[in-house]
Amino acid sequence: MLAVFSGAAPAANKAPETIMRANCGTCHGQLGQGGFSWVNPKEDAPRIAGKSTGDIKETTRKGEVPEMPAFPPQEINDTELNNLANYINRLPGSYIPEPAAQATVIVTDEDPWYNPMQITVSQGHTVKFINTGRTYHPVTQLDFVVSRGASGTDSGMLGPDGVYYRAFNESVGTKLTFLCKVHPYMRGEVYVGVGFTPPAYHVDEPKPLPAAAGVGEIWVEAQYQDYPGRVKDGVVQIIDAADWRVTHLIPVGNNPHNIWLNRGGTEAVVTNWFDNTISRINAGTKRVIGDVIVGASNAHIISDFSGENFYVTVEGSYYVQAVRQSGYELSKRVWVGGYGPHGIWYGASGDRKRILVANSMDNTATIIDAKEMKQLATLPADLYPLGSGTNTTGTKGYVGNNLAGTVSVYDLVNLRKIKDIYVGGGPVQVPVSPDDRYAVVGNSPYATVISTATDAVVAQFWAGKGAHGVAFARKADGSGWYACVTHKFENYVSVIDLSNMTYAGDVPLVTTTTGKVAIVGATDTGGQGVLVRPLYAPWR
Template sequence: MPISSLKDICIYRYVSIAAMTALLHPGVSLAGGNEVNFSLTDNPARWFDTGATIAGTRSLAVAKPGVRVNFSGNSNTVHTRTSVIYPTGAAGMPFNTSPRKGGDSVTLKTPGLYVFTCSIHPYMLGAVIVDDPNTSGLDLGNSISLINGITVPSSSDLATRLLHTFFVATNPANWQNYASNTPWHITYPNVDVRVDIGVVNLPAVLNARYGNDRVLEPLQNPVMPAVGEVWVATQFETASGKSKPGTVTAVSGATWQVTRKVALPSINMNNAHNMWTDRNQNVIYATQWFDSKLTVYDRQTGALIRNVSVGEAPAHVMTRTDTDELHVTNNGDTRTDSVMELAPLATGVERRIDIGRGNAHAHWMSHDGKKMVTPNVLTGDTTQYSFGSNSVESILPASTPFGHPLATGMMPDASKYYVANMLDNTMTVINMNTHAVIKTIDLIANYNPVTGAITGPVGALPIQTPVSPNGKNMVTANMLTGTITVIDTRPGVPTSDTVVAMLPCDPGCHGVQYGAKQGGGYYAYVASKFSNRLLVVDPDPNGDGNPSDAVIAGKVGLFASAGTQRDATITGNPGMGGQGVLPVPVIYNGWVQNLPATWKSQLTAAQQNPAQ
């Protein structure tokens, strides 16, 4: 049926949803009664769930101007309802709520593309195309605006790249599956859309710009083994005996095989997101980001030790080097005392720490246990906290108000730290002694958002960004461009705090941590949400300290094999949802010195004292 006929159908409000669906062009859905209902859930890809499937996604609807969009909660934690993308100048935009459960609604009057997200979990996506029935092609608008102020034509590379990311993120069949030998195929709705340059076919444009049916490269183990093992939060993997998604996957650094899957069905572990370990490397702490719990389990057996209530949407966990106490950021908590301090081994909550802001995400702790820095997601700033004085030392702007500071990395001597601002595509560099912003690194300086031309290293939508244990480089996972950027963090060199390398990553590039390489040096492990492999980066393959020659040293699958130990049967999304990464042993300055002798003996002298 022609698109124009579909648009005419939209005006008949008394036609049932079932009847309209029967008349639809493949890939298009029309909202019955000009109302869209999104249920916010914990389920992978269906975070904004309409209940109806369109070209594989359940997070897209088409309606006419004046549509009422309702949001209802079916999740174990709080979410915002945030219009991250909308037609430039649209009435009532931007729309944004505080993190909460329950329902909200908004009326969309201006034709064009609207994409909603949760600012706590910013890959949760739901979209509505508000279509003028008097024009041909589904209306995307002449230009789109992001909530942080970026505005581009709707035919621009940035606009179509965001659309491409939406369709990958919200359809598990569009994720990269390295457990299969089939090419990577991305399904788009086969529709014509109206953009600033006229009416174009959506899949034709997206396929021409970003390719399709790509043959995935084979997995390849690094030549040099690693010390210990690597734990990855495979957050979208589903398992028997539980209704919530998420496992934690262990990979051997000696064989690069998946040795264990921890699903913990006894507690219905929900979206395990980030991990850390105790001083003796005996337990794993895992935050349940779509819940309110910190889980503790035995590293060697996977057996549950305890499940501790800490607050809304706990995101990251780290220990203090001097006390082995834990600190957990409650990403969904708007209270200023949003960081929880727990006793060693998480035997109980000791206190709430007031950082002057709520909604912190990926914090970092100093080598001596005296300082903590937090990115404050909803306020566009960052806190430096002193445990010596139990007070806030500084709160500094890190981004624009909606720039979404999401993660931090710190130099091994706590001289400066870095804040990754996801929506602003920048890295803020802060001197920890003077409490001053000393530089802002533009990660898309080499990218033309209109034409898509890339003239150098680029990283759009940066997420995790740790500094190497020796303070010589920083590896950043960038979600939108699917790239890994490497920044030279060595002080006193011409390239200091400059992006010097870019490597390819998988869709939803997200988690990064450093681990020890056998014989010296480090690997940076990079996990991606919409893929089931772990990339192993050697940031300094020739050992000269200059990271400009960083390479991908290995590509390792995160799906189980016959020899993988597990506490439940894997039922879906095998190895998918890679987010937090934890190499064991922890080899950052301050932590590495506290390792038991059995671990320390496997490290070189330089790895045992990385800051010297």
């Protein structure tokens, strides 16, 4: 069995009442009396008080997706599950009241996410964290992530209206950083007995526009961006590569994070990472069509080359969900051996059809046979893998390890890890260029180019804080490809010319508000997922 953030001894077990308050009770009620699913509010969450321990354990592991996520041993280990099942079986008599708290922090979908995002507490005092968002926002100590679960604390998956109590018995002068282990830039700080300095707002000035035109529309998901009349964050900005100007702003979803096109490019589909849906956008009219419930915390999306299926990673559980492009019906799903599937990519040649998934919450990568829709292997990655990419033939893949500064390389035919490449910064997305020559990494504050022939770094550019997503636009003169790089904490898109390995320029995004700041940086726009329409071959 894998420990959470495998690679080290696990931290102390979570108490059953902690798991109940944070997770189970958010749908089923704290007394197990029943309620409704926050993934799909049309679905009831049945009464679970008094159920047999066997039924409770089986349902916890298997779930009833999408309305009830499933939880692997990496999230709720066997000891925790036994204790939880006994606790629920004896409800309401086993109910343990919530403790007293001297301070409260509200966790929201909207930046700066922790409210207040910095707080001073007296030694021995307890803070109550309440999630008011629409999906999981666990409160996890940064030390827990960095130590791979060997030290620090973790609330476990904290669902909407879930609560978590944390006593601060550390010595006076201690600073503790907390993050959402699903959405890791959501950060807050607790200071024991001392004051703090608020973060300062800063964005870099963009460089001049690229001198030479590109081809197509660059769709950028400005995940943090405010929009007049909307409560939830999220705007898709569209750049015309012909003159490098923003032509459209489309308010959509709840923190839209990743994006792909259907067959023919008539619709763009975005994942709402802070929600449980994907959103459909008419690519011609630039208007939102509607939402489809897929699962808790949908992260990334890709399609097969023929345009039959989308594949969506459901990070709030541990599976990849196929969605038929015709009718948007949920189809087959693949349970992965890792936990917290985030990045996903597809490559194929003949009957060999491969999907590579980066599993953020246990430092692994999963290789899937997309033809049979089954897992082939789950292999080690490095610390906190987020993005993935493959060559078009599906023979080699790459995973960006955000907290290790490395890119893991995989042989997708022989199902083995080849090596780790150190690139520095915080790697996220790492797609392979359409000509299969380069893997391009958004590794804040850099953009890094890796030769797929040698798996060596051939160029690195200072791009900006929060470098994250990468997509490819053809140069208008036909001489090669541009790599377009988004930034979580800047208000522009960087453009790299892969034909001559030069920094071509920056494209400013349109801001609706400025001056927003969180612990991690400026949050005016929050560029993350990015895609160029039309898609390049072999996608249709």
